[in-house]
Amino acid sequence: MAEMNRRVLLKSRPQGEPTLANFDVVDAPIPEPKDGEYLSRTIWLSLDPYMRGRMSEAKGYAANVNLGDAMVGGTVGQVLKSRNPKFKEGDFVVEYSGWQSHAVSNGAMSMKLDPDAAPLSAALSVLGMPGQTAWWGLMQIGQPQARETVVVSAASGAVGSVVGQLARLHGCRAVGIAGGKEKCDYVVKELGFDACVDYRAEGANLFKALRAACPKGIDVYFENVGGAVQAAVVPQLNDFARVPLCGLISQYNEMQMNPGPDWRLLLVKRALVKGFIVSDHFAEMAGFWKEVPAAVKAGKIKYREDVVKGLDNAPEAFIGLLKGRNFGKLLVQVSDDPTRR
Amino acid sequence: MAEMNRRVLLKSRPQGEPTLANFDVVDAPIPEPKDGEYLSRTIWLSLDPYMRGRMSEAKGYAANVNLGDAMVGGTVGQVLKSRNPKFKEGDFVVEYSGWQSHAVSNGAMSMKLDPDAAPLSAALSVLGMPGQTAWWGLMQIGQPQARETVVVSAASGAVGSVVGQLARLHGCRAVGIAGGKEKCDYVVKELGFDACVDYRAEGANLFKALRAACPKGIDVYFENVGGAVQAAVVPQLNDFARVPLCGLISQYNEMQMNPGPDWRLLLVKRALVKGFIVSDHFAEMAGFWKEVPAAVKAGKIKYREDVVKGLDNAPEAFIGLLKGRNFGKLLVQVSDDPTRR
Numbered sequence: 001m002a003e004m005n006r007r008v009l010l011k012s013r014p015q016g017e018p019t020l021a022n023f024d025v026v027d028a029p030i031p032e033p034k035d036g037e038y039l040s041r042t043i044w045l046s047l048d049p050y051m052r053g054r055m056s057e058a059k060g061y062a063a064n065v066n067l068g069d070a071m072v073g074g075t076v077g078q079v080l081k082s083r084n085p086k087f088k089e090g091d092f093v094v095e096y097s098g099w100q101s102h103a104v105s106n107g108a109m110s111m112k113l114d115p116d117a118a119p120l121s122a123a124l125s126v127l128g129m130p131g132q133t134a135w136w137g138l139m140q141i142g143q144p145q146a147r148e149t150v151v152v153s154a155a156s157g158a159v160g161s162v163v164g165q166l167a168r169l170h171g172c173r174a175v176g177i178a179g180g181k182e183k184c185d186y187v188v189k190e191l192g193f194d195a196c197v198d199y200r201a202e203g204a205n206l207f208k209a210l211r212a213a214c215p216k217g218i219d220v221y222f223e224n225v226g227g228a229v230q231a232a233v234v235p236q237l238n239d240f241a242r243v244p245l246c247g248l249i250s251q252y253n254e255m256q257m258n259p260g261p262d263w264r265l266l267l268v269k270r271a272l273v274k275g276f277i278v279s280d281h282f283a284e285m286a287g288f289w290k291e292v293p294a295a296v297k298a299g300k301i302k303y304r305e306d307v308v309k310g311l312d313n314a315p316e317a318f319i320g321l322l323k324g325r326n327f328g329k330l331l332v333q334v335s336d337d338p339t340r341r
Numbered sequence: 342m343a344e345m346n347r348r349v350l351l352k353s354r355p356q357g358e359p360t361l362a363n364f365d366v367v368d369a370p371i372p373e374p375k376d377g378e379y380l381s382r383t384i385w386l387s388l389d390p391y392m393r394g395r396m397s398e399a400k401g402y403a404a405n406v407n408l409g410d411a412m413v414g415g416t417v418g419q420v421l422k423s424r425n426p427k428f429k430e431g432d433f434v435v436e437y438s439g440w441q442s443h444a445v446s447n448g449a450m451s452m453k454l455d456p457d458a459a460p461l462s463a464a465l466s467v468l469g470m471p472g473q474t475a476w477w478g479l480m481q482i483g484q485p486q487a488r489e490t491v492v493v494s495a496a497s498g499a500v501g502s503v504v505g506q507l508a509r510l511h512g513c514r515a516v517g518i519a520g521g522k523e524k525c526d527y528v529v530k531e532l533g534f535d536a537c538v539d540y541r542a543e544g545a546n547l548f549k550a551l552r553a554a555c556p557k558g559i560d561v562y563f564e565n566v567g568g569a570v571q572a573a574v575v576p577q578l579n580d581f582a583r584v585p586l587c588g589l590i591s592q593y594n595e596m597q598m599n600p601g602p603d604w605r606l607l608l609v610k611r612a613l614v615k616g617f618i619v620s621d622h623f624a625e626m627a628g629f630w631k632e633v634p635a636a637v638k639a640g641k642i643k644y645r646e647d648v649v650k651g652l653d654n655a656p657e658a659f660i661g662l663l664k665g666r667n668f669g670k671l672l673v674q675v676s677d678d679p680t681r682r
């Protein structure tokens with residue numbers, strides 16, 4: 001039997017939390033590249049919180065996935081066959097093939113990877129979209145100054161871990177918020193944050209625990225989660241605080257609007273809140289490329305991957321991501337990575 | 342009997358709406374200026390929403406008024422006696438004498454006024470703190486671009502009226518929100534806004550009425566009021582909208598926190614919200630002085646005063662201000678203005 005293209009389709013739109021029933025795993029013929037296109041096999045698929053928005057009908061900042069289409073997502077692949085002069089057989093590429101084992105692309109959004117410069121999968125985490133999200137939001141909106149306190153939620157995640165380490169490199173006190181002792185220990189002991197608050201253990205005491213970890217208040221809050229964590233942080237913002245608003249993962253499954261903080265808190269502190277999405281700013285990454293790859297190579301920015309094997313397991317892994325079950329950047333290994341032993 | 346210093350003191354802190362019982366009107370001896378000081382009589386007292394915050398114990402961005410002290414406020418006065426070489430008898434000054442008929446000052450925060458350049462009272466409205474608030478918030482945070490839609494709440498007020506007229510001068514569609522037909526008519530017919538929505542008449546239809554007035558969505562929302570108006574505006578923000586957060590007058594009397602919009606609305610639109618207070622930015626007013634006085638002189642920026650005669654009537658006028666009863670910049674005429682006939 002010929003090899004097939006394994007695909008995960010959006011079968012139905014979730015009402016609240018996604019379930020396995022919202023996805024369909026199917027086999028389709030492997031497509032043929034036309035003139036100007038190439039065919040690749042997917043090695044790594046990135047699973048990210050923003051994908052929850054693409055499953056909804058609600059209008060977001062990007063087009064939703066249509067029912068019956070493959071789920072979208074960033075990937076690393078290897079070119080199998082090419083009719084595009086810029087890509088040749090065997091090349092490794094970071095691309096946007098989505099939840100499938102094979103894809104054709106015209107290469108417009110693809111970038112070749114040098115497998116000797118960094119592990120292929122890093123193009124989906126610390127050197128890819130999450131790392132660039134962390135850098136742009138922290139540096140351009142947060143504008144951290146030495147000795148300020150930077151708080152980041154989802155601190156052990158792909159974005160949060162980079163935010164806190166960058167804050168430390170810029171002379172700030174870095175305080176993480178994460179769920180569970182294991183993640184908090186990792187954030188402090190491995191990543192070198194000054195402190196990490198366990199929102200699950202603290203529960204209703206989150207406000208006080210955060211105050212203890214931030215005795216001088218909070219100058220920058222890098223917002224990834226929303227909900228109860230947001231409610232505990234905002235009253236502790238200092239005058240002229242900056243809030244890069246990157247994500248609100250705790251609210252993505254909610255069908256109702258979730259009230260935010262009283263704006264009197266923002267007014268009195270003359271605080272700034274700015275929503276952003278990294279794809280608006282890919283042209284503004286010169287500073288990222290200057291700073292982050294070298295810091296990763298020197299071991300000053302560490303990262304952690306949570307690898308799930310096999311595309312069929314992507315739906316379950318994604319559902320877990322929205323509940324904070326992953327520990328590090330969540331990746332699906334779709335096929336063999338010849339650069340890893 | 343010798344002339345006395347009439348003073349309005351903070352007698353007790355309001356629970357919710359201020360009442361006349363929160364104020365005490367007393368006579369005290371007229372103070373004598375020491376070396377380096379001058380004595381002035383107050384001509385004009387400005388009443389502004391921020392004063393509600395000064396009456397509370399809750400921590401704000403400035404020190405609260407202590408019980409038994411005179412209420413604070415911007416004033417225009419005339420020097421009666423001076424032991425400061427920079428100010429001589431007869432000079433007109435804009436100062437911060439508060440709710441009293443006489444005051445001594447070291448002049449550090451005072452500025453001499455030229456009575457031929459503009460009416461004295463303009464130093465408390467269009468050329469003073471409200472006008473500077475409008476200009477700084479709109480231009481520095483709002484950054485209006487030609488053909489964008491700028492919405493401002495409390496549109497007939499001292500700040501809002503300048504915001505909308507400036508927006509028009511910069512090529513924008515200016516849409517006001519105000520309470521009552523008379524104010525809305527003034528905003529459109531006198532001030533030249535493109536439209537004005539009457540939040541009192543619209544009630545639960547405010548969202549739809551605003552949508553009709555802003556068919557291309559809202560690019561800049563200059564926030565003066567909060568509450569139901571805020572809830573109607575925020576879901577209509579366009580991508581990359583800017584929200585200068587200047588005031589929240591509808592919430593100032595509330596004892597409880599008043600939930601704000603779901604931050605998902607800000608995230609999806611990549612919107613910016615920035616609280617500010619003009620006194621942080623007095624050093625950044627070069628552009629204001631270049632643009633606004635000339636526009637006022639040329640009749641391109643109009644303003645309206647709502648004058649209450651007599652310091653004893655200040656408490657009642659202030660209580661009315663918080664309910665939107667004033668129409669135009671609320672001023673108390675404390676004593677004769679020799680430049681007006």
